[in-house]
Amino acid sequence: MVKLLEALVFKTRALILACLAVFTVICGYSAVQLSLDAGFDKQLPNGHEYIQTFQEYREKLFGSNRIIVVLEAKEGTVWNKEFFQTYKNLTDDIFFLPGVARHTVTSLWTPNTRYLEITEEGIRADDVIGGNVTAETMTEDDLGNIENNVIRGGFVGRLVAEDFTAAMITAELLEYNPQTQKKLDYFDLAAKLEKEIRSKYEVEGGDYNVRIIGFAKLIGDIADGAQTVVIFFIAAFILTVLSVYLYSRSAILTFLPLFCSLTSLVWQFGILHFLGYGLDPLAILVPFLVFAIGVSHGVQQINLITAEISRGANAEEAARSSFSGLLIPGTMALVTDLVGFGTLYMIEIQMIQELAITASIGVALKIITNLLMLPILASYFTFDEGFADRVARAREFRMKIMNVLGNIANPKTAVVTFLISVTLFVVAVIESQNRHVGALHPGSPELKDDARYNVDSNVIAGKFALGLNLLTVVVETPSEACIKYPYMEYLNRFSWHMQNVDGVSLVLSLPYAAKNSSSGWNEGNLKWRALPRNQFALVQAVGPVPPSTGLLNQDCSVLSQLIFLEDSKATTIETAVEAVEQYRAENPLEGVTIRLASGNMGVQAAVNDAIEEAELPMILWVYVAIVALVILTYRDWRATVACTVPLTFATFFGYWFMEILQIGLTVATLPVIVLAVGLGVDYAFYIYNRVQFHLAEGFNVTDAYKQTLHETGMAVVFTAITMAIGVSTWTFSPLKFQADMGLLLTFMFMTNMIMAITTLPSIAVILDMIFPRKKPVKAPSGALAH
Template sequence: MTVNRIVNKFEYALFRHRALVILAFLAATVFLLVKATSIKLDAAFTKNIPLKHEYMQTYLRHAQDFGGANNILISLCDESGDIFNANFFDTLRQAHDELLYTSGVDRVQVKSLFSPSTRFVEVVEDGFAGGPVIPADFVADNTGLAKVKENTEKAGIVGRMVADDYSCAMISAQLLEVDPDTGDKLDTIAFAATLEQNIRAKYQSDSVSVHIIGFAKMVGDVADGAKGVLLFFAIAIAVTTIMVFFFCRSVMLTILPIACSLIAVVWQMGLLSVMGFGIDPMSILVPFLVFAIGVSHGVQMINSTGKRVAAGMDAKTAAQASFRKLLVPGGVALLSDTVGFLTLLIIEIGVIRELAITASLGVAVIILTNLILLPVLMSFVRFSQRYKDKVAAPSPTADKIWFALSAFATRKYAAVILLITAALFALGYMQSQQLKIGDLHAGAPALHEDSRYNQDTFLITERYAISVDYLNVMVETIPSACTEHDIMARIDNFQWLMENVEGVQSAVSLASVSKSINAAFNEGNVKWRVLPRNTQSLVQASSRVETSTGLLNADCSVMPVILFLQDHKAETIERVVAAAKKYGAELGDEQTRFMLASGPAGVMAATNEAVSAAQQPMMWYVYGAVIILCLLSFRSLRATISVIVPLYVVSVLATALMTKLQIGLTVSTLPVIALGVGIGVDYGIYILSNMTQMLRDGAPLRQAYFEALKERGSAVLFTGITLAIGVSTWVFSALKFQVDMGILLTFMFIVNMLGAILVLPALAAFLWRKN
């Protein structure tokens, strides 16, 4: 049975039972609307990391002993510039206790000056003396504060728990994956709100400022910024509605595609809820894209139906004819979008996979709402005679524009267009080779530099000696390895080599601490700051280091080397990881392995490598899917080439634009390329579907293209401009990643439209020589 016969049978059944179809859609919409109201923002830490990556396998293997990368840092700063006063220490103690008893915090891992595990050791005449930095009988008077300051200096925590200039003190904590109070996955966004309410709001005052950073806090700030997406969604609906009205000049024809597109969004959100998914802050932009895609296909439908009504058909017959004409090209375009989005599933990062499911689900339901429901609804519309006369009236200006554009289907002008396209492609390709994988700016890339989160990050980085961007290289070896000089010497050598790598601010390990302790056993003489070769002396030096320091596990079979980086820029992480692999391979053996990686920078390194590895396969899968669907639809290699080539050129130019604007390829920007390809293919499919039959019948190419522009040109121009205007408003967003996505999508929507109108006919001029 041919495709046309299937379409005809489906059309007959659909329009024969129009009332039942509308009732079925109404019932499904009400049900899914109820489900959609229960959907929640969902931002778990593990969704944002590639769990199957080798670095993350190391991270997960040792998370219980050394904590994870999902940490929170809270810095309290005294506005006078000196923390040693009674008010500050009272505030610090209360904030420490508040965080300690906050649900979702691993209490064992909460560290500050008030933690019992924060201790000092000193060399005295009788040997060693030590104790908690803040003694049990501490009183915040001049004597007590002076004693704490002295103990702080002895403990060697200045620059880590206390700012270099004594203006701030730090509270750090690790978060649990499961909330012990509820037994459910920790609600990261709710936890961030708790930090704001119970820490910042409660303890910030004129004399003490509070600064909070960490993954959970960053996600909370992103979620707050994402609430502004609702405003952009409302603006997009308003702008699109106005544009649709000016396009069709009918209130009813304006309402129908907008309503059907909104129904698609409701179905998308409802189905996500039914499937047990929430919506991640990174995916919250997808419903807008679904709405925009729905409107673009809806406009094609109302444009086609309106012209048939103006030609003398009644509403039902015109709607049926438009359904027959557009179901296959529209369906192929939407299937291309869906398959393109599904290719993102190859990236083993939860947040991208959920985005792929969210986007593909939304686009798939458009096939139902805008290609099936919309023509059925339009069959009931009563078109006024005024509307028919207006549409039927000749438009000499439009015809002149379309005829002028059709000149690009002649070889004379086509050659010029193709030369310009080739030059742009060559320049874009060279520029795109400089694309960086990862973040290119300091601070959280999802937020603007002037955001409170990034300002807190900059303050902590500036006032403390350690960086918030640290990477742990886990040295996996034999039990009691800290008593083996050869193994400890290799760890020490590795640390020294890494400290001399550009981008590493400082480093610490059990080996370096043991050297300091050994010197302390020898009257503090720096000449003894070495690793003892004698086993008993080495045991004496290393046994003083507790597991709570995070420098060794219980049986001393795993000892991290902690590298504090200057920043988390892509080139810094890449350079440090390459050096760690090189030196680890040189110094390691079967007994002692230098395994990457843990810590926030380790997670970023794994994520960058996962994104880099997925970039090319994703593009091959996207284009492979689009090529197969075009071949099946047009049954023509020439038609497929005409659609794909402009699309690929735009992808390369978009990548070049990213390098020019210093936008790195990250978890948030990688999906944009696939989204742009998926949506951009629609223009070419609609234009070429109108041309191919005429070309098969032997019509001249220019005439075929001219007729396609008369039929579809205005709708293609309209959708390209409308989509671009909608996403261009994102440049005003509070979220940096939304700004980046807005710029890239605006570029891809406009340039893909130009590619379909200019480059597609130019290619056709050389591919259809006989025409």
């Protein structure tokens, strides 16, 4: 079958190349129109319990997609006219930013900021900054009144810093413009936050710092940092060119794998735009990773072509041998990669699903460019007479290295190697139990600690009790529950339970507000800071709290708990969520439903859950694909064990590596783990394919492996090193998630290669020792003798 396909392909090779050239031109035109694309809703795991709650109440409860802007005085406090004039102008500018839900803009200057005052007649509510006060006419008496209103209204730590050096403005963002129905351009908004807000109010040598945090600002910073991916791609490209030339000793054979991989990249971008997709900043490295995969498989072609030429074959004969010899193992490897990326679609997060589509398209195209296009192109080139000699000398040196590595397949050495691998595997399994799903550091996990966004986050967290780290718990009750003592007391106990959870900095709830109000109606006496049991007194206590606070709705059928966390680390979120689940499980009350969760920490908790739940099924599906392909190709259970066990070892070594470097399993690192499983078995396929062939020739497993190393071992080692060097340049990225991906991929490429050339043969040897073969081995399809 392979021979028939070979004859057909090379008979029509000119027609095939012409069709591919036309396709490249069409995709190239489409590719130049591809642009970055981001959105808050793309981060949501649809179908998750928390997201269902979020979607149901997103128009009523806020805090999931907000921006926070803080004006910070470099010297002194906020209590001066100049600060409040600047603060007023800043509030106005934020009010008119695109995408801002104007009714949610909150600062000391907005009318939704009110305080409660105890008077002889009871409680009086008023604006913190009275309607008769303007920024231009503000007096010292006005400033004194505002300071008193802020303190007695409880806005210290909420809108004004605890040390009085900064004031906050918050605003919710709309995903779609209600008038135009156009999607919010987060990159444009992020640019405006820098140019029209920060640059305007934070001038060099000026009096103020401007701190800005929120999803819109974060995605803008990520997009800015992601643009540097071009630099790292160029660096990786140059290193790859040098490496491939060093290996092939031919400019032509250096050009071919790189040209084919770049061509598939053009196809990939063109198809993505044609399908209506863009590139998410969090997934921008994926196409370039797929490029590296293409080079990896291209090197296998170059290895076989050079081997044939060194034996006296011409270009077409060498290309035909390469096509036939690598069609089966190459297709198996790429299909496994395809399954690995395809399983990412199981996670119901649009951004990850788009990443899965992007990567799957790229890998599928590699089957055409690397297994078809590359050998066809190679068949048209000629090589000078000295090329065969140069290749032969280079291969002679490599064979010396392979001869040393071949000793691993000696029975005694194989047993020792296997025992060492198993020992390390056991340690890795134990250590990997401590790894976490989600971010392990405060601030944004996508950015480095010294990034401006994370610096701003830390300053805001240090000066304010309120911030972005909001977990909103929705409590559904019968109507008018806010004036019925049993329900309010139940929620009061819930608030107290959450206030004492590690990592919780502040809890805002209606019972807490009602207790303060009750005290106010009784001359501020602390003895009255309790929930009134009398319904009429409870009505009086709840009355001053408006629905705009987000603590209740109009008919008191939804009473929210606003839980502010100290940071956004996965452990902090997990602790808070577990505390909520514990309380609702141990304290059921008829008619009351406690629902998780809204707020951006609720969304992050849902993302973490989705990743954790999907990880094992995804890995298992990849293994199912690997096992199916191995059994279908080799019809030997020994091959399944030899190919999958080293892969399992490498996967857990990767988990151990993540634990050591404190890299959490996130949206960015999950694809790396899944990809590492798919890519890791590539090395095993290329090696075992030749081992199986030589076993069919009558070799024992030790000699079969040694012969395999002479033919494809160096290509496997070289490929892993080249790919590792290429992705290692990502560790210098200003984006932490790209740096983490670079470190993790570098480690996984090298580990999988080491497992393939050490543990795989040791397992194969041990299996043959324990279970001697009773039947002759059948050569796999597509394997060629050399």
